[in-house]
Amino acid sequence: MKEKTIAAISTAQGEGGIGVIRISGEASPQIADRVFKNINGRRLSEMKGYTAAFGKVFFEGEELDEAVALVFRAPHSYTGEDVVELSCHGGVYITKQVLRAVLDAGAVPAEAGEFTKRxxxxxxxxxxEAEAVIDLIGAKNRSAARSAMYVKDGALRKKISGVKDELLSLxxxxxxxxxxxxxxxxxxxxxxxxxTCVSASLKLERLLDSYDVGQAVREGIDTVIAGRPNVGKSTLMNLLSGCEKSIVTDIPGTTRDVVEDTVNLGSVMLRLSDTAGLRDTGDKVEKIGVDRAKKRLEQCGLLLAVFDNSRELDKDDEELLKYSKDVPSIAVINKTDLENKLDINKIKEYINKIVYISAANGEGRDDIIEAVESIAGTNRFDPAEGILSNERQRSNVVNALRAVEEAxxxxxxxxxxxxxxxxxxxxxxxxxxxxxxxTSEEVLDRVFHNFCVGK
Amino acid sequence: MNYFAGEYDAVVIGAGHAGIEAALAAARLGCKTAVFTINMDAVGNCPCNPSIGGTAKGHLVRELDALGGEMGKTADECFLQSRMLNRGKGPAVHSLRAQIDRRKYSEVMKHKLELQENLELRQAEITDIKKTGDGYELTTQMLAVYRTKTVIIATGTYLGGRIFVGEVSYESGPDGIFPATKLGQSLKELGLPLRRFKTGTPARVLRRSIDFSELEVQEGDDPPEPFSYETRELGDNKVVCHISWTNDATKQIILENIHRSPLYAGKIEGVGPRYCPSFEDKIMRFGDKPRHQLFIEPCGENTEEMYLQGMSSSLPEEVQLKFYHTIRGLENCVIMRPAYAIEYDCVDPTAMLPTLEFKSFEGLYGAGQFNGSSGYEEAAAQGLIAGINAARKVLGKEQIILTRDSSYIGTLIDDLVTKGANEPYRMMTSRSEYRLVLRQDNADERLTPLGHEIGLIGEERYRRFLDKQEQKRAEIKRLKTTVISPTEEVNRILVSRETSEITTGVRLIELMKRPQLDYEALAPVDTQRPELDKNVMEQVQIEIKYEGYIGKQLKQVEQVKKLENKKLPQSFDYREIKGLRLEAQEKLNKIKPLSIGQASRISGVSPADVSVLLIWLASRKGQ
Incomplete structure (x- = not known):
């Protein structure tokens, strides 16, 4: 079976340090030789597998960039074919130009998922494994990557086969x-x-529960920071994310739109949105911001409700407390360096997780981490346990559970x-x-549908 | 000196249960057919149990009948006692089994072959088979040479047969009939992959020597049900069977003498069936079981021979006598025929297509025990399909393949040619993934239209079948439109059947859906009910009650069909697909599956391999 030689950019498209153009197929060394000039003059097609060369990439006679070429020889490569990877400087323009050069030299663009298909x-x-690769690529933090590795190693499989064996012997x-x-x-x-049915149902249900935790680990939790104006939400956001993302002033209403960031807090990732302070406002622009904040509040997976230790609860605070009843919440009491005027007991009626911080002094970050992990359930989460890691697996377990119930x-x-x-x-x-x-075709379709170009 | 003795469209080697169906089908489809038997008195012989049917086997007989086969009708004609097994376990696993008069069965079948137009029944041992330009040339031990376009090999346990009883062993077919000793060599020279299998049978004992006084009696059904959709009246059961149990003394005798078993002494190389083990096998493998059940069954109306089901053995005759004598009722039994094991040549069925034609030999078919199966019913089922396809080959018509979702017959053949047989293959309900669809009650619905199309179901019978289907449709419609009012009488019935009362008018079909209710229970309030065929009532009832489950299985059928419709190339070297594991490459090259569906059922082809095949097939199309 003669396969064409394919190429694609296999790093994320965007401003990164390095961009990698992967070429796979029988002719990949020859094609790479047409665009890459080794600094020591040696041709890539003469090089053995697992070797690297430093040189320059040319396109239409012009020097494009400096690059490192890695040569892999079949079958010892990701695709099992001869592969050359050109690592050049990142950046959308440069990587695209290098890819264009490679395509002009005889490669064809890789289709979605084609490297993994090969x-x-x-x-x-x-x-x-292929499926775990997707999860690994998509993994946004260390826990998620670890759990994807464990899927590859079969922890989940072991868990499932316990249930399966029970049903099979029946x-x-x-x-x-x-x-x-x-x-x-x-x-x-x-x-x-x-x-047998009861026992199988229990195990399957437990596995399904783990999906939500797994999802929190993998996808992160949609988290909203809310509170009345100037309570210190943006300061908190910056405390959590570790850099100045929100503009902090002492003017109430500074944050008008939803500011977003992704931060890794301990084992869990939060997709943070800093929202406009909740208050009735006559300012049209600010009002849009406030409405958006309210909408976010209703949909979020975690609410960090921020209160000012130095002031009494007002109407806006009470409205926030009402929201907190419907979503998992943590009350963050800010400005603990100032004198206490806040009625903590009133807050406790609504929210039982309370953390005291002084955002200005950078204190309390660890307490927030602990509270977040405990709410997300990730403090009990052991990636080695084997958890459901994607929708396909989840839907299989849901269907299995339904079938057991039907029995x-x-x-x-x-x-x-x-x-x-x-x-x-x-x-x-x-x-x-x-x-x-x-195997069914549906499974394959679902799996390969998920591959992005390049991997 | 060889002499030319005749020319045929189809020649069947062997007149056992496979050979009979093959020969009748080919002749009935218009082929000039000859069937050869080693012994004219062994046509349709039942050398093992004197019964037809049983779990899953009963399904096969019904399906055979629905397609126009003969086994069901003949079994009905020779029936002694009949029971529907597994009543109460659900309609999917209901299976009919009939005790039959084995001599009569043989005689009736022989007579049917003799009367069949286009068919010649001959006594001769085929000793040689040769491929000629457009067919085959067969030679008998009398040096008669026959030419034929197609051949169906149905040699049963005769091919290279060898009997073992303890230390005694000799070349023989079943029941003391001589074996086919030369054909095996000729088939090997032709290039067929032969191997040795083993099976066995218990002793037959003299009825007068059994003390029935303390044995449990097993009666037949009242009224008994026939196999054939054509049998109108079966009559009453003529005999009863008896049940007894082995005990610790029986076990001790086996353990003391196990070294004298040819199997345990390593003298038998053939592989025996796990599910139909000899008694010594049961003792050795399930040592902790204190007792085993056995059935004492009459072999016929005009004989005193009794069959001891469950007591097959290859221990020496004296040991057999000893352990039989430990069993209640058999303390003084006299053995008329000893139990024996028999080893024989059979073929690796993966060398065949699902049409039962050999892949490398056009016009050569195999059926029955020769294909690695076990049991009269399994044999007959394959015989019918091989006979049909041989005839269609001669007539230039497309070959017939029964799919797994159509029948147990299709499942049986697909299993054999796809998975092969590591031991004699016996049909079981658990081998079918579509049990609620492939029921014994609806075999006609599934297969009679095909039987008619093939030409084995006559016009009159087909019209009767269509009438029955029409009756069924009308009845379901009636149940859907008839409303039952919540009268006191209705609710009294509902309460007495432990199901909830109704407060408003309810359609009859809704009541029928309740597991607690059936035609019988609803009779007093279902006053408009027309006269219905018994089988129609049964089918309607099952289809209504099990609608959800039947629907589920039909959905699975549809899903699997997608894979069955993905055709694989027949001339392709699977070693070219590097992603396949080595074992899968070898198996795929050997079996050359027709579709991804078939490939997925090959043992040694893992789901990962199937995924690779699917992706490969898709990317191949894309190029």
Whole structure:
């Protein structure tokens, strides 16, 4: 099977330190030689695998950039083919120009997911590994990357096979009992089936619960910082993110739009939005900001409600407390360096997690981390446990759970065991699909749909 | 000196259950057909249990009948006692089994072959088979040479048969009939991959020597149900069976003598079936089980021979007698025929297409035990398909492949040619993933239209089938439109069946859906009910009650079909796909599956390999 040589930018498109153009296929060294001039004159096509060369990239006779070329030889490369990776200076323009040069030299643009597809076809990855690669690429912090690694190593698979084995041994018993009516095989009874179903349901439910935690780890938690004007929200935002992102002044209403940032707090990632202070305002622009803030409040995954230690609760504060009832919240009491006038007990009626900080002095960051981890459940989260890491896996578990419940219902409403078995087998088949022990086209489509160009 | 003895469209080697169906089908489809048997008195012989059907096997017989096969009708004609197994375990696993008069069965079948137009039944041992330009040339031990366009090999346990009883061993077919000793060599020379399998049978004991007084009696169903959709009246059960149990003394005798078993002494190289083990196997493998059940079944109406189901053995005759004598009721039993194990040649079925034609030999088909299966019903099912396809080959028509979702027959053949057989293959309900769809009650609905299209179902029977289908449609419509009012009488019935009362008018179909209710329960209030065929009532009831589950399985069928429709090239070297594991490359090159669906069922082809195949197929198309 002669495959064309493909190329694509395989680093994130944007301003980065380094941009990598990956070329894969039989002709990749020759194609790279057409655009890359080694400083010592040696041609890439003459180099062995796992070697590097420093040189310059040319396009239409002009020098484009300095670059390092890495040579991989089949089958010892990501795709299992001959691969050359050109690492040049990052930046959208430069990397695109280098890619253009490579394409002009004879490579064709890689389709979405094509590198991984080739890796897969050449036996470098199996399906679950391929899927973990997506998670790994997409992983935004260390915990997420670690849990993706564990998926690759099969922690989740082990957990699932516990449930699967339970269901399998029940259906095996049911089959033997039906196929050998004249052997004295132990009767299957309702209790036996119910017990297995209950136990399987419990385990599946627990796994589903882990999905939310896993999601928090992987995707981060949508977090809103809210409070009345000038309570110190932006200072808090900066305290958490560690740099000046929000403009801090002592003029109330400085932050008019939603300012966003992503910060890693301990094991968890917060997607922070600093919002305009909640208050009735006549200022049209500010009002839009306030409305947006309210909307954010209703949708967020975590609310950091900021209160001023040195002032009494007012109407705006009370409105915020009302919001806090519907979302996971932490009350952040700022300005603890000033005299206390705030009625803490009133806040406690609404929010039970309270953290005292002095944003101005940079105190209290660790307490916030602890509170956030405890709310997100990530303090109990052990990536080695094996958790559900993506929607595909989640939907398999949801379907399996539903099938197990159906089996129980069938039993309760008096159906014969052959009908019960249909549901049990459904559940098993979902779990097999999840762990990659069974393939359907849908699974493949879903998996490969997720690959971005370059990986 | 060889002499030329005749020319045929189809020749069937062997007149056992596979050979009979193959020969009848080919002849009925208009082919000039010959069927050869080593012994004219062994046509349709039942050398093992005197019964037809059983779990999943009953499904096969019904399906055979629906397609126009003969086994079901003949079993009905020879029935002694009939039982629907697994009543109460659900309609998917209901299976019919009939005790039959085995001599009568053989006689009736032989007579049917004799009467069949286009068919010649001959006694001869085929000793040689050769490929010619457009067919095959067969030679008998009498040196008669026959030419034929197609051949169906259905040699059962006769091919290279060898019997083992303890230390005694000799070349033989079943029941003391001589074996086919030369054909095996010829098939090997032709290039067929042969290997050795083993099976066995228990002793037959004299009825007068059994003390039935303390044995549990097993009665037949009242009324008994026939196999064939064409059998109107079956009559009453004619016999009863008996149940007894082995005990610790039985076990001790086995343990003391196990070294004398040819299997445990390593004299038998053939692989035996796990699910139909000899009694000594049961003892050795399930040592902690204190007792094992056995059934004492009559072999016929005009014989005193009794079959001991569950007691197959290859221990020496004296040991057999000893351990049988430990069993209640058998203390003084006299053995008329000893139990024995038999080893025989069969083929690796993965050398065949799902049409049962050999991939490398056009016009050569295999069926029955020769293909690595076990059981009369499994044999007959394959015989019918091989016979149909041989005939269609001669007639220049497209080959028939039954899919897994159409039938147990399709499942059986797909398993054999795709997964191969590591031991004699027995049909079981758990082998089908579509059990609620492939029920024994709806075999006609699934297969009779195909039987008619093929030409084995006559016009009159087909019209009756269509009428029945129409009756069923009308009845379902009636149930959907008939409303039952919440009268006192209705609610009394509902309460007595432990289901909730109704307060408003409810459609009949809704009541029927309740697991607690059926036609019988609703009869007093379902006053407009027309006269209905019993089978129609059964099917309607099941389809309404199990609608959700049947729907689920039909959905699965659709999903799987997508993979079945992804065709794989037949001349391609799978070693070119590097992502496939080595084992998968080898298996795919050997089996050459027709579709991704078939590939996914090959053992040794993992889901990861299937994923690779799918992606490969997709990217191949893209180029």
């Amino acid at each position: 890796a897969f076809l050449n036996g470098k990855l199996d399906l679950t 259906t095996a018993h049911l089959s033997a009992w039906a196929d050998y009516p004249e052997e004295d095989i132990a009767e299957v009874d309702d209790r036996m089936i119910t017990e 129980r219902q069938a039993l309760e409403s008096g159906f014969t065991y052959d009908a019960v078995t249909v549901s049990l087998e459904d559940a098993i088949s979902e779990l097999l699909e999840m762990t990659g022990e069974k």
